[in-house]
Amino acid sequence: MADDSISSRISLSCPPDTQTILTAAWSHDLPAIKKLLDTPGAASLQDPVTRESPSHATIRSLGPRPSADTSPEELSEDKESVEAAIAVLRELFLWGAIWNDVDDHDETPGCLAARLGREEIYQLCVEAGIRAELLFGILDGYEELESGDEEWEVEDVEEEHGHVEVVDGGEHNGAPVDGEDAPELIDMPEEESEKKDVNSEDYLKSKVTYSGGKLVDDDGNGVMMAWETDIMRRSVNALLPGLPEGKRILNIGFGMGIIDGMFAETKPARHHIIEAHPEVLKYISTDESKFGPAWEAAGSEPGANKVYGGKWQEICPQLLAEGQVYDAIYFDTFGEDYSQLKLFFTEFIPGLLDQNGIFGFFNGLGADRKICYDVYTKVSEMHLADAGLDVDWDVLDVDLKGLEEAGKGEWEGVRRRYWTLDKYRLPVCTFLG
Ligand SMILES: C[S@@+](CC[C@H](N)C(=O)[O-])C[C@H]1O[C@@H](n2cnc3c(N)ncnc32)[C@H](O)[C@@H]1O
Structure with a gap:
């Protein structure tokens, strides 16, 4: 008490x-x-x-x-x-x-x-959080425009206001950010947080292990976990209402291939996957993954089933140049911060998503704390609107059995409990108007 x-x-x-x-x-x-x-x-x-x-x-x-x-x-x-x-x-x-x-x-x-x-x-x-995070988003954008000399100004502002980058603390980005997955909005003293910042560059060089219903990097961060299967199922249902055959699908971030397995069951006309981690790519190329060379060769035409190896930041401009357009796009990376998710839906969704298509992402933004989740729901909603997208949040119950305690149950062997909430807000994004 x-x-x-x-x-x-x-x-x-x-x-x-x-x-x-x-x-x-x-x-x-x-x-x-x-x-x-x-x-x-x-x-x-x-x-x-x-x-x-x-x-x-x-x-x-x-x-x-x-x-x-x-x-x-x-x-x-x-x-x-x-x-x-x-x-x-x-x-x-x-x-x-x-x-x-x-x-x-x-x-x-x-x-x-x-x-x-x-x-x-x-x-x-919550309102104060939304205002602060929107402001810091603007300052971050401003920082990118400045020469190196001025960088200190923004860093100083961040320090002064105690802002912590919305960084995936080891979850996937669901863009989060879980990718960022779970943006870390709380600035904790190092000894209390017992964490090293997760960042994309280090993650993509790390060793990853598939075992016991988890994909974990060599720092013990949970990249993807089987407890998220229901969220993946519901995301597929939302992105492909009625699960029709013959759709054009783009998935960014293979992880354990859970969502790709579900997409494949709908017999898409085109199924493209972008994955950047060399070891995940190696796993994909084995029979175990079901998305190896035999799957690519079984596409309805050459290139219909394809795994693009590389970062989405490099592959998406190529897809745009090829004129590829999709009915459903899902984004779920790891080790990237919210700015990358925002970049994706601002710069690439307008060109890659069909006018009547649906975009979704793993919404783990701030999911280790209710107020951060509430703040980032609103912040992302506002940024999605700026990008011309309307978002409906499907609210799902998350069964927290086995997820209650750090280091125990599902979290055994995983460094950070990146999910603590009993509700998941599943984003279903379509073009405004
Ligand atoms: C959370 S997992 C995806 C899980 C997936 N939704 C599933 O159902 O199994 C994130 C994946 O994104 C990949 N990734 C991380 N950064 C990336 C990037 N910049 N471009 C492409 N893939 C990336 C990671 O290697 C990892 O395989």
Whole structure:
């Protein structure tokens, strides 16, 4: 049971300026907060021991949502407190409070609001996250346009705002990002996260192993896992409604070939696969994979069944130049960050997807934490709209049996538990209008 009292959250070693703003936030003293925020960086100060930030303090002091038998007087008092907390939080976020800072219990302000059952406050944190991530996306784009000299400016901004690249922390990109799969939005001290950043270059050089219903790299990152089979099944059903034969399909990221096996069952007219990892390509070429030379030769015409070896970033321009168009495109890589998924749907989907086609991706963005998942659902939805795509989210139940505990059950031998949520939002993307 968490101790949410003020005495346990403001430590004895808390510096006076931090203590002052934490106390003002705890009591929802808006005039005092406004004054304190004149000092740059004040909104994101944290107690050195508990890592309590002013946003945490503002939310924590509310306590749990009132129960059903709360008296009308208490309810009205609670309503007033919530309104005061909202006013303080808005001010804090306006002045740079970091939506994804974690305290010593690994809770962001939004996680804390969710634990206390404060839905309205949780939504405010989600909105702050969306604004921050959209802004950092713009700054990242700006960075690419700059000469090397200016790079420090953006890095400095990221540091200052505690932004962590949406990087696949070892899951697939479902573009996530799972590819990024699961974008890592939370900046944890190294010893706590016990992780090395996963990146595409290192991953593509790593050794990978297929065993026990998993594809794992030599750092123990789960590249693909059998528990995702149901998600693959539902993705195929969504991309090919009614599972008609004779469609043109492009799949990016072979992994364990789960989704390709399902696509193949629909007897497509064209089935193209892009895969970059040399060892995965070696596995594909064996009889075990069912997608080796015999499968390629069995296509309805030369090139109808084809595995393209290489990164999608290199192969897709070639497909565009050939004039290839598909009815269904699925994207599920590993070790890439969200910017790559965004690049794919912005630059390549318009040319590769038929006007009536459907695009989907593995949606593992931020899937190790509910608030990150909620933020990235909205961020990706907005970027998809910018790219001319409408997205419907099919919400699926995820059976968490065997997935509850890091290092146990399905996660045995896998370094990071990249999925913790009981709902999966399956994206079904079509052209707007
Ligand atoms: C999560 S797995 C795909 C799982 C697949 N959906 C399945 O059903 O088994 C990701 C795959 O993407 C591949 N990959 C990673 N980066 C890539 C890139 N830039 N281009 C093409 N393939 C890539 C990985 O080697 C890996 O095989």
